[in-house]
Amino acid sequence: MDQVIVVGAGPVGLWLAAELRLGGVQVMVLEARQERDPHSKALTIHPRTLEILAFRGIVDRFLAEGPRIPSGHFGGLDDRMDFSVLDTPFPFTLALPQARTEELLEEHALAAGAAVRRGHRVTGLAQDSDAVTVTAEGPAGPYTLTASYVVGCGGTASAVRQAAGIGFPGTGTTVWGWLGDVVLDRPPAGIANLSGPHGGLMIAPLPGGVHRIVGSDPAGVRSDRPGELTLDELRAKVTRIAGTDHGMGDPRWLSRFGNATRQAERYRAGRVFLAGDAAHMHFPTGGVGLNVGVQDATNLGWKLAATITGAAKDDLLDTYRAERHPVGADLLVSTRAQTALMTAFTPEGQDLRALLSRLIATVPELSRELAERLSGLAVAYDRPPGAHPLIGRRAPNLRLPDELFTLLHPGRHVLLDLTTTPHEGWPAAALIRPDGHVAWAGDDPSKAPRS
Structure with missing residues (x-):
């Protein structure tokens, strides 16, 4: 019997699997x-995720791959936030295709x-007090597996969530955005952001001479899904917003996406x-x-491993929901607010955008x-009443003289004795969790x- 079955080999499932093995x-x-899906939905790795990769000693592999x-x-x-002032060894986002x-x-x-x-699709599951039995369909036909725990990391249509009877409430789609990975004969320099009453778009370079164009326009403010995006439609939208199609051609991927929020x-x-x-x-x-998902997995991984190996009681697992559900709720508030700004095509909306940008x-x-x-550096978990104000907060990369992030490589708690190496704002001692929180x-x- 496997101890844990992870359903989904995207970034979240793969990172969780590695964290469990570490435990x-x-x-x-x-x-x-x-x-593996050749089309990359995500392109951005944020500072907190880079810190997490540094916890396990593999961040350099990622830093070598993409621009900062x-x-x-x-x-x-139009005006962008300055990441260079952030208190982290990684004051930037890393551009890397998913x-x-x-x-x-x-x-x-x-x-x-x-x-x-x-090539193994989960079709159902059943659980009792001792184990979970997963039904799957593989190349050789249907079969079952039994595990102590199952984690669904398979995306928004999660078969695990549906089979477990977990509700997924929220709001339906009211806006459709569009995306095209294309070759541009006359690309803009660097990353281009453009917006106005005809819509907004971003153009970013990808490896292999391809550019991603992603945006939205007034025609996408609708609940029903438009037809499949074509190159001619994308060219017309970009020209209307930017005044040029930048010599667009050779589409590698054309797609639409909605703002359903759940x-x-x-x-x-x-x-x-x-x-x-x-x-x-x-x-x-x-x-x-992608970043919030990897951070979910980092929170859950050490807790699940500690419970299975007997280092912690089962009630530790309840803190996963207590800590990460509020983070997810805050994520939805942020993305809804940004969606409202991105689709503010009216004159009043354009004035709001100009004011906030300024x-x-x-x-x-x-x-x-x-x-x-946005970067995930602000995440702090609730602490008990009267507890030290640092508890639940993210620990920076303190030097002791070894860096804290290096000390976290084994995936275990780290006790910091700061009596001989004091740090401003820190007491004489602190216990840091494997996920980098106090x-x-x-x-x-x-x-x-x-x-």
């Missing part, structure tokens, strides 16, 4: 696709000892858990979806607050709880 747990990943962008947009506004991100994460998971089966009622149902898009769906504003450019505190929220802080290292 000494047997894990099987089931993926319905025979081959020291700014980010909020709702497609397909390559998945390749790197799969290499990491396989090296850690995870098993990955492609969140799972529960992240846990007995021995079944959800993470990533299986737990929350939203308009892809700011490129945050504030981002002229009020550094606002720019930084938005950047910290578990305990106080003035006497000997009083730290056992991890």
Whole structure:
């Protein structure tokens, strides 16, 4: 019997599998696709996710792959947030196609000892007090597997979520955006953001001489899905907004996406858990979806491993929902707000965009607050009443003299004794969780709880 079955071999499932292996747990990943999707929905790795990769000593593999962008947009506004001021070793976003991100994460998971089966579609599950039985369809036909726990990481249509009877309430689509990965004979320099009453778009370079064009326009403000996007339609939209099609041709991928926004009622149902898009769906504003999903997996991984190996009691698993559900809810508020800005095509909406854009450019505190929220650096979990104010907060990369992020490589709690290396704003001791958040802080290292 496998200890954990992870359903979905996207970035979230692969990262979770590696985290579970780091904790000494047997894990099987089931993926319905025979081959990795060549089309990259996500392109952005945010600072907090880069920190998480640094926790496990593999961030350099990713940094070597893509350009670093020291700014980010909020709702497609013309003025961009300054990421260079953020308190992190990675004050930028990394531009990396999801397909390559998945390749790197799969290499990491396989090296850690995870098993990955492609072409295996989960069709149902049943659980009792001791185990979960998964029904799947593979190349050789239907079969069943039994595990101590199952985690659904298979995207917004999650078969695990549906089979577990977990509700997915929210709002339907009212806006359709569009996306094209195309070759441009006359591309703009760097990343281009354009917006106006005819719509808004962003153009970004991809590897292999391809550019991604993503945007929305007034014609997309509708609940019913338009027909399939064509190159002629994309060319007309871009020309209307930008005044040129930049010599568009040779489409590699054309797609539409909606702003349906939903969140799972529960992240846990007995021995079944959800993470990533299986737990929350939203308009892809700011490129945050992959990042929040990986952060879900980082929170769940060490807790599930500690419970299975007997290092922690089962009630630790309830803190996964308590900590990550509010993060998902905040994500939906942010993406809805940005969607409203991105589709503010009226004169009043254009004035609102201009005002907020100017504030981002002229009020550094606002720019930084938005950047910290978007990047994931602002996430802090609730602490018990009267507890030290650092508890639940993200720990920066303190130098002791070894860097904290290096000390987190084994995926275990780290007790920091700061009596001889004091840091401003920190007490004499702190216990850091495997996911980089503060578990305990106080003035006497000997009083730290056992991890």
